[in-house]
Amino acid sequence: MRVLSGIQPSGKLHLGNYFGMMKQCVDLQKKGEVYVFIANYHALTTVSDPARLRQDTMDVAIDFLACGLDPAHTVFFRQSDVPEVQELTWLLSIVCPVGLLERAHSYKDKLAHGKEATHGLFAYPVLMAADILLYQSDIVPVGKDQKQHLEITRDLAIKFNLKFGETFKVPGPYIPEAVAIVPGTDGQKMSKSYGNTIELSATPKQIKTAIMSIVTDSTPMESPKDPETCNVYKLYQLVADPAQVEEMAAKLRAGGYGYGDAKKALLAAFNARFADFRERRAALEADPAGVERILQAGAERARAEARRILKAARKAVGLE
16 A cells, blocks of 8 residues: 655644644554655745745654654655656646636635635646656545545546556545544634644744633633533644543533633643654754755655656657
């Protein structure tokens, strides 16, 4: 089983990234062949500062490795280190209907939020399809909001295969229902674009500030509270052990337990959960050359597979 996933270096990674994608990749590397890439081509649709893009790319690499991604078992690389993906994007573009891209929820949502309608933003799903098909992936861990992009990938693989002969494997999604959506500090989905994140690499003071700012209702401390509608509890379920989760739920239902107390418990559980991560991250941050060597080694492995698949696609359309 081959698994592929990528993430944009468009800001600091956060708890939503960890449970929505990063943890899945770390867990899956024990069960199959995993390819993970830093999607810096994709990030160009939102990041226009070169220095920031370079730094964010390195930060993403460090965060992934600190989370337990093992380069001995995972092909870990930068998207831009495999230029074959750009040629495959063009080959997929020739079978991609415009209407398929016009219906993309992500594209329409970004326009609604004031993003400029560039070709890069519009054609984003085709590049994403090339990312996936270039490595003959079996499954792709995605959040529910990215499921449509994977459906577009499947459509393009099928269209290409029908027109030019069997070339690409049609991948399937992997969506862990229990952690499909991680709530942000304001109750919406945790997202860099909403500014409601709890960053993995933040300082202890920044993490405390973020957690203590989580939006709650105005129920008095002495009154019973419904854990299922409490944003603090929803996040606590992710980072605390089951016994601690049950204990907080009971306290909230009983009353006499305030949201401030719940936030303090969440802070303690978060710090305990990511203590090893912070230690590993500090060591990696002190050795950027070592991180770069890991990315280069991953790129060599990725390109070997990419050249093979691209050659088959080129032959299928008549370029070879």
